[in-house]
Amino acid sequence: MSFSKKLLVAEDNENLRRLLVKMIKKMGYENVHEAENGEEAWEYLRLNPVDLILTDWEMPIMSGVELLEKIRSSKSDELKDVPVLMITVVDKKEKILEALKLKISGYIIKPFSMKIVEEKIATSLAG
Numbered sequence: 001m002s003f004s005k006k007l008l009v010a011e012d013n014e015n016l017r018r019l020l021v022k023m024i025k026k027m028g029y030e031n032v033h034e035a036e037n038g039e040e041a042w043e044y045l046r047l048n049p050v051d052l053i054l055t056d057w058e059m060p061i062m063s064g065v066e067l068l069e070k071i072r073s074s075k076s077d078e079l080k081d082v083p084v085l086m087i088t089v090v091d092k093k094e095k096i097l098e099a100l101k102l103k104i105s106g107y108i109i110k111p112f113s114m115k116i117v118e119e120k121i122a123t124s125l126a127g
Contacts, residue, residue: 003028005051005125010034010041010067011087012059016110020054020087023114027121038062042070049078052105052124054117057088057095064088068102083124087112 007029011017017034024032033050035041039062041055053071055064062070064086074080083105090096091109099107106120 004031005029006031006033006049007121008033008035008041008044008050008053010036010038010053010055010059010064012037012056016056020117023117024054024121026114027118029121038064038067038070041067045071045079045082050082052083052085052121054085054087054108054121057086057090057099065099065102068099068104072102083127085120085124 007024009017009020009032011020021032021034033044035044037059038055041053042062055067057064068084071082071084072080085106085108086099086104087108087110089110096107105124108116108120
């Protein structure tokens with residue numbers, strides 16, 4: 001497994017975002033970038049290719065689902081095919097199905113363990 005992959009974490013809760021970044025770096029991934037909301041993530045993605053996106057579902061300005069919709073409808077093949085992990089407290093079946101229709105790569109329910117995050121990242125990057 002290559003730990004040189006570039007990851008983006010979009011999470012509006014600063015403490016949780018920092019915890020996620022710390023966890024991911026502890027797993028061996030050093031190239032981890034942060035965004036406070038979907039809009040900030042989208043602006044970053046327009047200029048910077050990434051290998052994986054982890055995004056919260058519910059964020060101000062632009063939600064994770066709105067971000068996912070923009071990514072999947074992108075004209076850039078590289079961007080529209082990037083794996084996206086949704087991290088959320090939303091665990092309703094219809095919401096999960098909505099995310100699956102948008103070709104989500106994985107779904108992580110809060111609260112989560114480092115092991116779950118590590119497994120989801122590895123699976124998503126493996127293709």
